Amino acid sequence: MALDEKEKKIVLSENDIPKQWYNVNPDLPKPLDPPFHPKISEPVGPYLAQLFPMELLKQETSMDRFIDIPKEILDIYRMWRPTPLVRADRLEKFLGTPARIYYKNESVSPAGSHKPNTAVAQAYFNKAEGTKRLTTETGAGQWGSALAFAGNLFGLDITIYMVKVSYNQKPYRKTMMRMWGAEVFASPTEKTESGRAILAQDPDSPGSLGIAISEAVEDALKSGGHTKYSLGSVLNHVILHQTIVGLETKKQFEKVGDYPDILVGCIGGGSNFAGFSFPFIPDKQKGQKIKIVAVEPDACPSVTKGPFAYDYGDTAKLGPIAKMYTLGHDFVPAGIHAGGLRYHGMAPQVSLLCNEKVIEAVAIPQTKAFEAGIIFTKTEGIIPAPETTHAIKIAIDEALKCKETGEKKVIAFNFSGHGHLDLGAFESYLDGKIVDYEYPEKKVKEALAKLPKVG
Numbered sequence: 001m002a003l004d005e006k007e008k009k010i011v012l013s014e015n016d017i018p019k020q021w022y023n024v025n026p027d028l029p030k031p032l033d034p035p036f037h038p039k040i041s042e043p044v045g046p047y048l049a050q051l052f053p054m055e056l057l058k059q060e061t062s063m064d065r066f067i068d069i070p071k072e073i074l075d076i077y078r079m080w081r082p083t084p085l086v087r088a089d090r091l092e093k094f095l096g097t098p099a100r101i102y103y104k105n106e107s108v109s110p111a112g113s114h115k116p117n118t119a120v121a122q123a124y125f126n127k128a129e130g131t132k133r134l135t136t137e138t139g140a141g142q143w144g145s146a147l148a149f150a151g152n153l154f155g156l157d158i159t160i161y162m163v164k165v166s167y168n169q170k171p172y173r174k175t176m177m178r179m180w181g182a183e184v185f186a187s188p189t190e191k192t193e194s195g196r197a198i199l200a201q202d203p204d205s206p207g208s209l210g211i212a213i214s215e216a217v218e219d220a221l222k223s224g225g226h227t228k229y230s231l232g233s234v235l236n237h238v239i240l241h242q243t244i245v246g247l248e249t250k251k252q253f254e255k256v257g258d259y260p261d262i263l264v265g266c267i268g269g270g271s272n273f274a275g276f277s278f279p280f281i282p283d284k285q286k287g288q289k290i291k292i293v294a295v296e297p298d299a300c301p302s303v304t305k306g307p308f309a310y311d312y313g314d315t316a317k318l319g320p321i322a323k324m325y326t327l328g329h330d331f332v333p334a335g336i337h338a339g340g341l342r343y344h345g346m347a348p349q350v351s352l353l354c355n356e357k358v359i360e361a362v363a364i365p366q367t368k369a370f371e372a373g374i375i376f377t378k379t380e381g382i383i384p385a386p387e388t389t390h391a392i393k394i395a396i397d398e399a400l401k402c403k404e405t406g407e408k409k410v411i412a413f414n415f416s417g418h419g420h421l422d423l424g425a426f427e428s429y430l431d432g433k434i435v436d437y438e439y440p441e442k443k444v445k446e447a448l449a450k451l452p453k454v455g
């Protein structure tokens with residue numbers, strides 16, 4: 001069936017929610033390099049078991065292409081899933097492009113982003129294995145609010161270390177988390193050794209995801225068996241849970257007889273981009289021509305400027321060491337407004353696929369991203385999160401290329417979240433107060449010198 005020009009939203013029924021997640025591990029061009037204990041010579045297995053429940057660790061290394069989604073999780077997904085795939089026809093018209101642009105609207109979840117897809121799954125598997133409390137970090141606050149939402153549904157206590165610059169920029173995110181029953185601290189805090197060490201060096205530290213992760217991991221490790229740690233991106237099991245996004249998108253394209261030529265997502269730790277695009281990778285491997293683009297900010301260009309190397313996942317070297325693109329574990333990014341894109345590393349699966357040229361990455365300045373976000377708001381009406389504007393910018397660029405060539409390409413991007421609690425950032429943009437920051441090459445070299453010697 002050809003696409004009905006008038007069809008704006010491609011909607012699936014609740015019965016069409018995929019019953020299994022897609023696991024990219026068996027389809028990777030080569031196996032992932034294994035993670036290491038932060039004290040390299042010690043075994044990583046028991047250490048990871050202190051932090052995560054067994055079921056999530058099994059998912060981490062599973063070679064099953066599809067993994068069943070438990071009924072309890074599906075029941076919760078039904079609160080907002082399936083999410084619509086929307087034809088951005090007004091944006092197309094504004095751009096004057098022959099391209100067809102679609103966006104998968106993950107902003108309709110209760111927390112306002114894709115993050116609950118994994119928060120609910122992680123809370124479920126933790127609860128099933130007796131966890132009573134979860135600690136985590138959050139940048140922009142989207143992940144923290146998703147875990148607060150999920151923890152509340154399963155009766156888990158949630159402690160959140162929120163990067164201080166975001167805590168101050170987005171006070172209402174904190175309120176959301178507290179409404180769902182979580183406790184929230186501005187990181188670095190005086191509560192942990194990691195936090196105190198940073199504050200001793202720099203009492204005005206704006207914080208970073210790397211520091212907040214250290215605090216959350218330290219809290220979990222020191223609190224004993226009933227407290228575990230939860231990560232909102234980067235890890236294989238997080239990406240696995242996010243593939244519900246791409247699997248639905250595939251069904252929605254099938255429904256209207258269309259198929260994407262270009263897929264775009266922004267990358268912080270890589271989870272929304274990967275969840276959206278990985279289910280298309282088997283098609284690409286079978287010869288389907290599909291360009292898959294990850295977009296990062298110039299201020300935190302892990303994939304486009306960092307080396308593909310083993311590094312710590314956090315500043316205080318408490319979290320596992322992984323092989324990934326990295327800007328160095330002690331990297332403190334400029335306080336750009338896309339807080340969720342300020343992570344020094346990148347998901348190992350995304351890193352490997354980039355290194356193998358299955359997917360590609362670009363970096364853009366934040367003013368260009370905000371500009372694209374405003375165009376989107378004016379044409380399609382929805383206010384995107386600053387993170388999401390990075391994907392919109394590249395979708396627009398690709399559509400403008402089609403305008404030049406006359407090609408009718410199909411461009412789809414993941415609308416990872418709304419920006420209703422990021423209005424301060426948009427206000428600054430509209431007032432001309434947002435400046436660009438490009439990460440200097442010299443600093444990348446400095447970071448290289450501090451990488452752990454593994455293997």
Ligand SMILES: Cc1ncc(COP(=O)(O)O)c(C=O)c1O
Nearest residue numbers: 142233268269270271272340417
């Ligand atoms: C709306 C939104 N999009 C994207 C991201 C980036 O994270 P990830 O790369 O894991 O999807 C975040 C992270 O906080 C976010 O809140």
